[in-house]
Amino acid sequence: MKAIVFERNGGLEVLQYKDIAEPRPGPNEVVLKVKASACNFNDIWARRGLPGMKIIMPHISGSDAAGVVVDRGSEVQDVAIGDEVMVHCGIACRHCYYCTRGEEFFCHEFKIWGFQTGPLDGAHGEYCKVPAVNVLAKPKNLGWGEAASMPLVLLTVWRMLVSRAKVQAGDFVLIWGAGGGLGVMAIQIAKLFNARPIAVASSDEKLELARKLGAEFTLNRKRDDIFAEVRRITDGRRADIVLEHTGADTWPLSMQCLKWGGAIVTCGATSGFDAHMDIRLLWNKQQNYLGSHLGNKGELIEAMRFVERGLIKPVIDRTMALKDLGRAQDLMETNAVAGKIVMLPA
Template sequence: MKAVQFGKHGGRDVIEYDEFPDPEVGPEDVLVDVKAGALNHLDVWTRKGLGATGRLDLEMPHVPGSDMAGVVDAVGDDVTRFAPGDRVALLSGVSCGTCEFCRRGEPTLCVDYHVIGEHVQGVHAEQAAVHEDQLAPVPEGVDWATAAAAPLVFQTAWRMLLERGELESGESVLVLGASGGVGHAAVQIAADAGATVYATASTEEKMQHARECGADFVVNYEDEDFADAIREQTGDRGVDVVVDHVGAATWYSSLKSLARGGRLLTCGATTGPRPETHIGRIFWNQLDVRGSTMASHGSAERALEKVWDGTFEPRIRAELPMSETARAHERLENREGFGKVVVIPDSER
């Protein structure tokens, strides 16, 4: 089969679309004919060899991709949840199921938690073999680009805001980077929860997209300091919650944007993981800093139900053949467009 792959870490030039061994299907695995995949910023970090907690040690060549959707082609002998012909999407977070955190219902805290495509072989290929527990059903009528683009970002934003962030109706939320995958999902989830939503973006086009997703007030962070703008808009109060997956470049301004007793939520750091901070502002204003990553499969499917019924809409900035995955990475790194970049096996185009 053909698969996106790289044989070493590096720049976009290491990405190839070439022959790769067909996947082996275990007794609890599902073989999926991939109809579409989607990129996340973690694909860029994985290509560079950088994981959330340090350097990655990957089997090479490595197939990236943590989002995909397709049709079940075959199932292992012990599979009970799916049958050939079913429509499915990937849930890429994998937990052990037996450690103390899994036993108490917190699989994303699992001591052996890992992500398909980041820590192990991914799914940007013509076919993928996946354990049946890592798949969610996709209803008829949902297009493949939507099904592929939704799972990782909507489950991440759902858990971050509603579970870790404990967001309540009537509160105020600032979402940084509203043009990205997690950002535009967070805007929609916060608005649906009844919050007043503030957002940041870098162009008028992206600002308009953020408004269409549900933002009540949008700041162009290229033109003004977003913390000062938020303070002005809220009568110097600040917001109850800030969603910051940008990291070093925005961290202090995120703290400055919070009201007393506010919560700063983070699930990533695209500009670097080691920001300068202000401990005095944290303790004096009694701020909470809460990390979050992915979601349990139950929470992920609850988020996806609202995608499938049209409440939430993954925005697609581009659909490209998998042979142009290097260009897809370029679009992410250069912040071109709004929403997700989808890649489709060349044989499906």
């Protein structure tokens, strides 16, 4: 089969579109014929390499896939050949203390499929294999590319806003990177709960998209004074929730824009891990700083119920041929993407 493979960390030049053997299922695994995969920033982190994290080589990236089950292991009973499915990318042991509490992301064996798995174990190929427990039915109302575009970002934001920050009607939710894959989900989930999204993005095109998705307020981070605008919008009270994923560059401003007693919820730090923090805000203003990492399969299924009813929609920037994955990553690295990029195998 064809797949995008890399054997060492580096720039786009390490990505090779090449022939490799098709995956074979272990006893509890299924093999999918991939109809579509989607790009995430963890594809880029895996390619570049991350301090303190082992990327298994040779590597196939890709944590989001949708496809048809074409083979299954001897122990698989509840997934059939021909099933149309999408992948939940959180791989865990399923029987430890944490897994049995629905906290699979704390499992000592927890891995993000296509990022920490390998060798040659991710979505960006013509076929892929995953544990049978990691597939869920593709909703009938979604095309293949739409289905592939959703799980990672939908689950991540669902857990951030619903499970962790407990978003409520009327909450002002400040959303950084509102035109990105996480941002477009955050706007829609905030609206679903009758909260009031304040979308921040780097271009007017992305803010137009944010408005179409239901953002009540939009701010251009290159032009607007974010702190002053947030205060104006909230009558001086500031945001109830800040959705963070950029880290060092935005964290001090996120704290400044957060109301007393409010919550910053974060799932990443694309601009750096070290941020200054005035801990007086922690006790004196009782701000809450919440971490969040992907989510459990139950949360994804819960969120997908709203996708099936058309209340949360996929947002796709463009669809490209799998062989052009390097070009897709270049678009993401240069911040030229609004929503998700979907890859189609030949």
